[in-house]
Amino acid sequence: MTTDMSYTTEEISKLLKISKLTVYDLIKKGELPAYRVGKQMRVDASDLEAYKTRAKGGKLAAVQTEAVQAPSHYPISPVSSSKNTLVITGQDVSLDILAKHIEKYVPHYRPLRSYVGSMDSLISMYKGESDIVSTHLLDGDTGEYNLAFIRKLLIGSSYVVVNLVSRAAGLYVQQGNPKGILGWADLTQPDLRMVNREKGSGARVLLDEQLRLHGISQGVLSGYDQEESNHMSVAGKVATGEADFGVGIEKAASMVGGVDFIPLIQERYDLVMLKKPENQIWIEQVKRVLQSESFRNELRPIQGYDLSQTGNIIYET
Structure with a gap:
């Protein structure tokens, strides 16, 4: 050495x-x-x-x-x-x-x-x-x-x-929102692919809580087990078409081209x-x-x- x-x-x-x-x-x-x-x-x-x-x-x-x-x-x-x-x-x-x-x-x-x-x-x-x-x-x-x-x-x-700070959290969708995703209830649409955050992250807890409150099973979400370790990576997967949506914050969406942001909650x-x-x-x-x-x-x-x-x-x- x-x-x-x-x-x-x-x-x-x-x-x-x-x-x-x-x-x-x-x-x-x-x-x-x-x-x-x-x-x-x-x-x-x-x-x-x-x-x-x-x-x-x-x-x-x-x-x-x-x-x-x-x-x-x-x-x-x-x-x-x-x-x-x-x-x-x-x-x-x-x-x-x-x-x-x-x-x-x-x-x-x-x-x-x-x-x-x-x-x-x-x-x-x-x-x-x-x-x-x-x-x-x-x-x-x-x-x-x-x-x-x-x-x-x-x-x-x-x-x-x-x-x-407080900041807007919600969904990343492909530019123009071709799947018409407007809220948590829309995640049950057929043929949607998602990209997730790692267990224990705030974005993962937000998703899991919303799925529970809306009565949506994790099993119906294609790509639920596909994990990324930060907001930028999630937004990037959506921007390149590898996923239709992911959960994250507004700032990352503004830094990644080819992705739109649907604000759904103001998080502290x-x-x-x-x-x-x-x-x-x-x-x-x-x-x-x-x-x-x-x-x-x-x-x-x-x-x-x-x-x-x-x-x-x-x-x-």
């Missing part, structure tokens, strides 16, 4: 046969030294070998490394003991903007991004693997977003729920933070970022965002 090799968090996840969230947790604890190249976290091969040696010997003390040298057009930020890390989960671009503002305005903390769905985000928080999680999970019986799931998964914990996209004593200082700072005009100004140009509740506390234990 050469000393100038480095690995992404995904590659380390595969090499060690652990989840990406566990990799982020090791980085967060300082057990696996890492540095950032652009938006990507990387770990040197030598540091990975050192970690494996310590793991075999049962010694997982945090170590410090210096950032590796790289061309000047690749900004590098070392993860060291001088800055604690905040793992932010979710896939929306608004979270990348939030991470940038946290890095700039929340001293002593460095954000790390984990691109997982809503349910996996809440589970990761329950397991202590993340700090700020995003969620957009519909409870079909009440029409309420997120709180029912948060209460069930974070039972016994103290937390605060803050709105990030919230952030959850655990109110541990050691978290109180940075939670207040993150709340100020969310309520700041500079943060909202970066979100305003993005199509499909409703910022009327951005920064508002939705629920607090």
Whole structure:
């Protein structure tokens, strides 16, 4: 193994046969030294070998490394003991903007991004693997977003729920809507093909709740088991004619040619933070970022965002 090799968090996840969230947790604890190249976290091969040696010997003390040298057009930020890390989960671009503002305005903390769905985000928080999680999970019986799931998964914990954005969710259909799909009830039309999101994602929960409420069996939907991991991929499958419809948000439709969007619900996209004593200082700072005009100004140009509740506390234990 050469000393100038480095690995992404995904590659380390595969090499060690652990989840990406566990990799982020090791980085967060300082057990696996890492540095950032652009938006990507990387770990040197030598540091990975050192970690494996310590793991075999049962010694997982945090170590410090210096950032590796790289061309000047690749900004590098070392993860060291001088800055604690905040793992932010979710896939929306608004979270990348939030991470940038946290890095700039929340001293002593460095954000790390984990691109997982809503349910996996809440589970990761329950397991202590993340700090700020995003969620957009519909409870079909009440029409309420997120709180029912948060209460069930974070039972016994103290937390605060803050709105990030609200956004339109609905169906992607082929341009011109040749199948005439206008709502959930139309999904029972014969010969329709769909493309789905992965289990635990907000879009998958939205679909499953609507199927349940409309009395539609998953078995009648051709392509229900065909899964993609993000909104753009779903919209792309519809645009290329590989599927007739999929569930997603408006923003992705505006970025993919050859697909139309049928808005069916306004979903609330919230952030959850655990109110541990050691978290109180940075939670207040993150709340100020969310309520700041500079943060909202970066979100305003993005199509499909409703910022009327951005920064508002939705629920607090």
